[in-house]
Amino acid sequence: MTPFTYVRAADRADALARVESGARFLGGGTNLVDLLRQNVEQASELVDVSHTLGTIRESEGGGLIIDASVKNAAVAADPLVRRRYPVLARALLAGASAQIRNMATVGGNILQRTRCMYFYDVEGARCNKRQPGIGCDAINGFNRYHAILGASDQCVATHPSDMCVALTMLDAVIHLSGPDGNRSVPLNDFHVLPDAMPHVETVLKPGELITGVELPPPSAATTYSEYRKVRDRSSYAFALISVAGGLALADGRVTQARIALGGVAAKPWRATKAEAALVGAAPTREAFLAAIREELASAQPLSGNGFKIGLVERTTVAVLTALAGAHP
The missing domain is CATH 3.30.43.10 (Uridine Diphospho-n-acetylenolpyruvylglucosamine Reductase, domain 2)
Known part of the structure; x- marks a missing residue:
């Protein structure tokens, strides 16, 4: 060190x-x-x-502002979060051990880096994310945990955060402060795909600090929401895949669908194609499956992670089916 x-x-x-x-x-x-x-x-x-920021409070528009230094455990336990944005509380509780949740901050969670084993193997592996231009050993190596969407020939690493998957589904906005003043960025635009520069992971500018996260006012699709994580062991493991889903129904039809995927890309993946396909459809398993298959049509699995396609399909269908059944 x-x-x-x-x-x-x-x-x-x-x-x-x-x-x-x-x-x-x-x-x-x-x-x-x-x-x-x-x-x-x-x-x-x-x-x-x-210690510089640390509150959870309602915004003027009826949403919620979570300061960057609030601990993950505090967010998961907050009554407003649990009642209005249950998917966020569930994602945080799935994300780490209790000890880590008591230490980890919201800002740090957003900025955490991939857990790719080749990224961490400084002495023995090539990693373009760590040293641009050196190569990516994961592409032809052990890639069970790696990306099936949005990857490049330079990097196939995935973003590890559970919290960010839920925040992406909720249309969260990140507030930043830096040498050029304050600005806000939708979380869905904050993390970037690797393309030819996998070492560039976010749109954060030099010297900028994440000061908080803002959630929009809750809707039916956020009130009826769920987070489901599939992992190799039940305790403290990063996701093979995860699904944050929200569903709103009226007159037997889907009026709004929100779906974000984790463990499949270098950023939390908002499944916009699947969401659009579901609006106006009957909330059936067949419709849910057709929608997520439309989202996964561009998937490019590696030698060791082709199973993720079927796993995403089954998990998404299960989440949306459960949400449809929970509606009055």
Whole structure:
């Protein structure tokens, strides 16, 4: 590990000023510290911002604002989140151990990096995400956990967050602050696909800090929502695939569908084709299957993860069928 200094920022302005000189923001540290310890990343100074922001409150428009340093455990337990956005609480509870949820922050969760084994193998593996242009050993290697959508010939890694899958389904917006002022980005646009530059993972600019996440006012499709995660073991494992789904019905027809997939791409994957295919359809297993198959038509499985296509199909159908049955 490269030696670094630690400083606790006095406030947001102090944190932004320090990072301009090359320091890194530190939230809960549950991912960044591991990356530093294994020499995947380096930093000369860590600026602790975990105490600078920390509330969950209603927005003026009837939505919810979650500050970036709120712990994952606090979000999952919040009464407003559990009542209005149950998919988010369930995703967080599926995402990690209780100890990690008590440390991990919302901002850090959004920025966590892939768990691809080749990414972490600094001494023995090629990884374009870690060192651009060196190659990707996952493409022809052990790729059971890797992408089937949106990958490139440079990188097939997946984004590991459960929380972000739910936030993508909920149309969350990320609030940022940096040297050029404040701006907001829809979460669905925040993470980027690898293309020819897999080391560029988000639209975050140098020196910018995630200050919070805003959720829009709840709707029927967010009230009737579910998160389901499929993994190799039942306790503390990253998803093979996951599905965040929401459904609104009227007069026996789907009026709104929301579907986001995890474990299938370098970002949480919003299944817009499947959503559009379901509007106006009867809420049947056949309709759900046809819709998700339309979404997966462009899937490009690797040698070891072709099973993910069928797994996404079955899990999506199961989630939407359960939601249809829960409607009055």
